[in-house]
Amino acid sequence: MVKALNDGLRQALTDDPKVLLMGEDIGRLGGVFRVTDGLRKEFGDLRVVDTPLGEAGIVGAAIGLAMRGYRPVCELQFDGFVYPAANQIITQLAKLRHRSAGRISLPVVIRIPYGGGIGSIEHHSESPETYFAHTAGLKVVTCSTPHDAFHMIQQAVADDDPVVFLEPKRHYWTKGEVDSALPQPLEQAVIRRQGTDVTLIAYGPTVPVALEAAEAAAEEGRSVEVVDLRSLSPWDITTVRASVHRTGRAVVVHEAAFSHGFGAEVAARLQDEEFHFLEAPVVRVTGYDTPYPPSRLESDWLPGVDRILNAIDRSLSY
Amino acid sequence: MVKALNDGLRQALTDDPKVLLMGEDIGRLGGVFRVTDGLRKEFGDLRVVDTPLGEAGIVGAAIGLAMRGYRPVCELQFDGFVYPAANQIITQLAKLRHRSAGRISLPVVIRIPYGGGIGSIEHHSESPETYFAHTAGLKVVTCSTPHDAFHMIQQAVADDDPVVFLEPKRHYWTKGEVDSALPQPLEQAVIRRQGTDVTLIAYGPTVPVALEAAEAAAEEGRSVEVVDLRSLSPWDITTVRASVHRTGRAVVVHEAAFSHGFGAEVAARLQDEEFHFLEAPVVRVTGYDTPYPPSRLESDWLPGVDRILNAIDRSLSY
Amino acid sequence: MARTEPAPPETPPSDAPIQLLDPAGNLSTDDRLPLDLATVDLAALHRDMALTRRLDTEAIALQRQGELGLWPSLRGQEAAQVGAAHALRRQDMVFPTYREHGVAWCRGLDPVALLGLFRGTTLGGWDPYAHHFNLYTLVIGAQTLHAVGYAMGLHRDDSTGSGDPDRDTAVLAFLGDGALSEGETNEAFIWAAAQNLPVVFFCQNNQWAISAPYSVQSRIPAAQRAAGYGFPGIRVDGNDVLACLAATRRALHQARSGGGPTLIEAVTYRVNAHTTADDATRYRPAAETEDWAARDPLERLEAHLRSTGAVTDDHFTDLEQRERDLAEQLRAGCRELAEPNPASPFEYTYAQMPADLRQQLRAHLEFVSTGPQDGERQ
Amino acid sequence: MARTEPAPPETPPSDAPIQLLDPAGNLSTDDRLPLDLATVDLAALHRDMALTRRLDTEAIALQRQGELGLWPSLRGQEAAQVGAAHALRRQDMVFPTYREHGVAWCRGLDPVALLGLFRGTTLGGWDPYAHHFNLYTLVIGAQTLHAVGYAMGLHRDDSTGSGDPDRDTAVLAFLGDGALSEGETNEAFIWAAAQNLPVVFFCQNNQWAISAPYSVQSRIPAAQRAAGYGFPGIRVDGNDVLACLAATRRALHQARSGGGPTLIEAVTYRVNAHTTADDATRYRPAAETEDWAARDPLERLEAHLRSTGAVTDDHFTDLEQRERDLAEQLRAGCRELAEPNPASPFEYTYAQMPADLRQQLRAHLEFVSTGPQDGERQ
C-alpha cells in the first residue's frame, strides 16, 4: 500500500503543479513510513516540504497556501500527533468555506497514518476518526487496499473540500493489484464480499479482519456480506441499507473506542431507517473505552476475528 | 445559574486550600459571564489566576499543578476556543492516570460555557461534547438548573478524575432554588418529568426546551417523560433504560451536530439493549451537520419545541 | 503567607517607541526610521483616520440601538491601522483580526459589509480576494499561520524579489498583544523566520487583552519577541500615523524584496471596552484611559495639519460631509443587510452538498416554511 | 525556475558555546560561567556517563534481539544529561522527553524500568514522585507546560526563595531542538517568563529532529530564543559535562532562589539514528557523524581523568565490573518484566471504574481467558 500511495502522490504532483506535499520528515527521509520516498528528489524541496515540528503550523500554513491557489497535501506523522493541529482543523480548515459563503475553497488533504496492531508505543496506534467525522466541513476517507490507496489519494487531492485521509498503517505493507483505470467514486462504499445472512461493516484497518471473519463464518455455513465503507464523512448509507435490507442484520467493526465510535452512528441510522427490517440489533465490535493499551495487550484489545464471530453469533441468535 | 456556580466555586475554594481557579479574564473581570466574580478579591491572585492567552498553557499548567497536589479549575472562555487545548486534554490530561498505572491522579476541572441560543458570533455557540465523551479518561458533565450547577461544580472539583464541566450559557441567567443539602450523585441522571408514552432524553441547554415540549405535548394528551442526563461520560444508561422500558419510545435532543452527536450513542445502546422493548426507532432531534450558522439563523437551526414535537409524533406513529 | 504574584524581574530599560509625530503634532526625525515626507499624503491619512473613527462611532451607536449584537471598537488605534494600511500595495494580502476596521476601510471594502458579522447576518461578509483582505478571524492567533502559508505561496509563485513593483507581493498579518501568547502565533514566527518568508506581523499592543494587562503576557516589549526567532522587531508609537506608516513601508518593502519577515509593535491603546459587551471599568482605572485620551492619534495629526497649514479648510469641510454621508450609509445599509437564507449553512458546508445533508436541508426547509411562522407545528 | 528554499539570512556570528573541558580533555575557564572544581565529583560524573552509555548500548542490543520494540539511543548526549542531572537536588522535579535515560539513571531509577515502555509492557514504568522524575513524554513539547504548572505549584507552596536548601525547589524540563518549534513549548516559555517561575528548560540541541536538521527549525542558536521572552539563555558545549553541570547548577540555583527561568542550550549530537527504527543514512552524511564522534563526551572526560590522575586505576576496573553487572541486570531484567494484565487498561482509565466499563472488562476477560488461547472461539 505504501507503494500505491507513493505512486498516487507522484501522479498528483505530476498532474497539477499546484499540488505540494508538506510535513515532518517527508522530504529527506521520505516519511517515517516511506510513503513520500523519492518525491523530494523528483519534485524539489519547494513541492515536497520538510516542515518545522509543529502540527498547527502544518495545517495553518496549508490553509494559507490553499488561499493562494495551492493544493497542499499535509502529512501528520501519527494519529496521536494530530491534536496540536485540532484548532486549525476544526475552527479554520473545516469552517472557512462556510464562513466565507463559499468564496474560500480549501482543497487541503491531511494524510494520517492511523490505527493499531503494529506493536508501537503510545500515541502511535490511535483511531481519531470520530473527531473528524463529527466535524462538519471535513471529508473523511480511509483505504483498505493498495488499489483504493492509489486512486483515493488522487481523488482526495482533486477534491475541493478538505479531506482527512486516514491510512491504516498496519496494512502499509499489504500487497495487491492496482488497476489504474478503475477508480470508484470517492464517497462510495464497496461490497468486498457478498453474503446473505448478516452484513459486516468495516473500513480501513478492520476490512481485512472482517473478511477473515467472514471466511471463518463461511466454514460454519454462515454467509456474511462485507461492506468496506471507504468514506466516513459523508458515508454511503445507501449501500449499507441495501445490504442490511437483504440480510436483516448488521455488525460494525472498528478499532476506535466503543462509545461514540463510528459504529454508534451506523447503528443509530440503521435502527431508524431500517427499523422494520432489522431482525437483530446492530452489534458493535470495537476498541474499548480505555486509552490504547501497551502493545503487549493490543492484539486482544483490538477487535479480532473471534470477537467478530461472537458478534455474528449474537446477531444471528435473535 | 451564574450565581449558583459562583457560590459553588466559592465553597470549593473555601473547603480545600489546594483548589485554585485559572483562566483568561476570570480574575480582575470575574469572567466574561461573571461566574468567578469577586473570587479573586476574596481568595487572592494566587488562587484565582488571570492567565496569559493560551489554552494549551492553561490545561498544560493545570496538569503540572495537579501533579504538585493542587486541584485546578480551568475556565476555557468559550466552547469554540477549546481546540488549542485539545492536545493537552486528549493526549495528556485524559491519559496520564492510565499511562502511569494509576500513580498520577489529575483532579482537574475544565469549565466551558457552551451551546448556542444567545445571538453570539462564530465560535461562541458550539457543542463539543462528543469530542470529550469519546475520549476515555475524561468525565463529562453538564448542568441544567442552578441547583445542579451549585452541587455539580463542587462534585466535579472533588472528583479525582479530570472533569469537563459544560455550562449551558443560554441558561446562565436562569433563576431557581438551590437546596444546599441535597446533591445527587454526579453521574446519575434525573427524571425531570414523569410520563408514560415516550422518553425524551436531554441534557444541559436542551433540558428546558424538552420540558417545554413535554408540556405542549401534554396539552395534546401525550404523556412525555423527560430525562436529564447530567453526566455524559459516563452516562446513566440504567435510568434511561428503565424509562424506555416503560415507555417503549425514546427521543434524544441536543444542539451538537446530528452525525456522531450524543444521540447516536444513545440510540445505538438502546436499540441493542432494549431491542425487544422499543416500539419505535430512537429519534434524534439535533443540530444539523453544518457549522453553527450566523446568529440570525440560530433559532430555527437549533432543536426547538416544534421539532421535538414532530419527533414525538414520529415516534408515536410507529 | 501573604504572597502574591512574583515580582517582575529587572528588565533593561526598554527602547522608547519610535515617534515621528509627537502628541502636540510636531514632526521629528529618528535615524532608526527615516521617512521622506514628500512621499506621504497627509490629507489622505487624516481623511481615512477620521472616517474610520466615524465608522466606529456609528457602529457603536447601531449596537446601542440593537441593530448589532456586538461591536469591537478600534477607537484609539486609528493611526496604527491607517498608517499600516497606507503602506500596502494593491496586491499585498492582509490577514486581519476582528478589530481592523480601519484597514478594511483603506482596502476599499464596503463599510456596511463589516457590520454583517456583528449583526449576525453572515460569518464573513466580503470577498477576501477582491480586496486582498481576508475575513476577520475570531480565534486569536489563527490567522498568523494563514499569513505564513500565503507567504509560502508567494515565494513559490516567484512573487518576491523580482524588482517588479506590480509583481512583488507581501503579506501583512495583524495581531493583538494577547495573541502573542498563543502557541500558533509563535509557530507562525518560527516558520516565517526559518523560511525567511515575505510576511510582516503587525502587533497592535493596545495594552489590554480583554481584562488582561500586557504584563500578564510578557514583561518585555513585544517587539523583542522577534529577536528570539532571529528576525527584526521594531517598536513604534502606535498613535503616530507617520511612524506606523514608515515602519510598515520599510518592513513590507523588505518582505517583497525577499528580505524576510519583520515584527512591528505599535504601542497604542484600546480606548473603549474590549467590545460593546465588555465593562472596562471593572478592571482598569479611569485615569489610565484619560491619560491615553490625551495622546489621541487623530487629534495629533489634525493639530499638525492645522498648525502647518498642510491642508486647506476645504479638507475639513469636505471631510465633515463625507463623515455624515458615511454615517448615513452605515445606518441605512445596516438595516438593509440581507437576512441570511436558511439554506445557506447547508449550501456552504461543502463544495457539493452530500446526499445526507441535502435530506437534512429538505427537512429543515419544510420546518422553516411551515413550522414556526404560524405558531402551528406541522 | 530552479528556485529552491530561500537562502538563509545573514546572521550575526553566534556565540560559540561555552566550554570548560575541551575535546582533548584539557580544562579551561570562562568568565561567563565560573565553576569551582572543588565542588565537582569528577569520578561520579565519569561513572554515571559510562554506565549510562552501557545502559544505552545494552538496550540497543536488546532491541536487536527482539526484546524491545524500539529504543531511542542517547549516545553522544551523556555529558549533557549527566551534567544536568548532577546539578539537581533531591527535591527538584524533572520532566524528561523520551531520551533522558542518563538523567533517569542519575535519579536512581531502576534501569530495567526504562525498558518496559519500549518492550510494550507498560506506558509508564516508574513512580514519578518517588524519584522526582516524571514519566517519559512522547508528545513533543507537552511536558514543558507540565513543568510550568509544577513550578507554579512550587511558587504557591513557598518552595522557592526561603534560603533553606532542603526546601527550595526547582523544576528541570528537558526538550529537544525540534521541540522548540511546537506552540506548546513556546507557551511554556511565555508563562515561565511572565510569572518568573522556578523552571529551567534544558534543550539538548542534538542537531536533528528525526531527519530535520536544526536549520529547518531556526537559523539562530536556540539559546537566543529566551531573549524574545525576556529571560536568560545560555549556550554550552553539550559534550562537555563540566559546562553542562555548571550552567544547570547556576540556573537551578537562580530558579530555587526565586530568580526565575533559564533556557540552556546544550550543543550536542545524536550519534545514532533517531531510534532503532530509523535509518539516519537516508538524510545525513557519514562525515558529519564521524566528525562528531571525535568530540565524544565520555572519551573527553576519560582523557582528562587519565592525564591528570584525578582518579586511580581502581576507578576504571571497578567501573568495568559495574558495567558488566548493569548489562547483566538489564538483560535478565528485561526478559523478566511482568507482562501487563489485560484488566489494567480498564482499571487505570478512571479512579473508579464506571459501570459500563466494568461490563466491557467483564466481556473482555471472558474473551481473553477462553477465546484466543485455545484457538477456539467461545
Ligand SMILES: Cc1ncc(C[n+]2csc(CCOP(=O)(O)OP(=O)(O)O)c2C)c(N)n1
Ligand atoms: C483562541 C482564543 N481564545 C480566547 C478567545 C477569547 N478572546 C477574544 S478577544 C480576546 C483578547 C484578545 O486580546 P488581543 O490579542 O490583545 O487583541 P485586542 O482584543 O486587544 O485587539 C480573547 C481572550 C479567542 N477569541 N480565541
Ligand SMILES: Cc1ncc(C[n+]2csc(CCOP(=O)(O)OP(=O)(O)O)c2C)c(N)n1
Ligand atoms: C507533537 C508531536 N509531533 C510529532 C512527533 C513525532 N516525533 C517523534 S520524535 C520527533 C523529533 C523530535 O526532535 P527533537 O525535539 O529534536 O528531539 P530528539 O529526538 O532529537 O531528542 C518527532 C517529529 C511527536 N512525537 N509529537
Ligand SMILES: [Mg+2]
Ligand atoms: Mg490587546
Ligand SMILES: [Mg+2]
Ligand atoms: Mg533533536
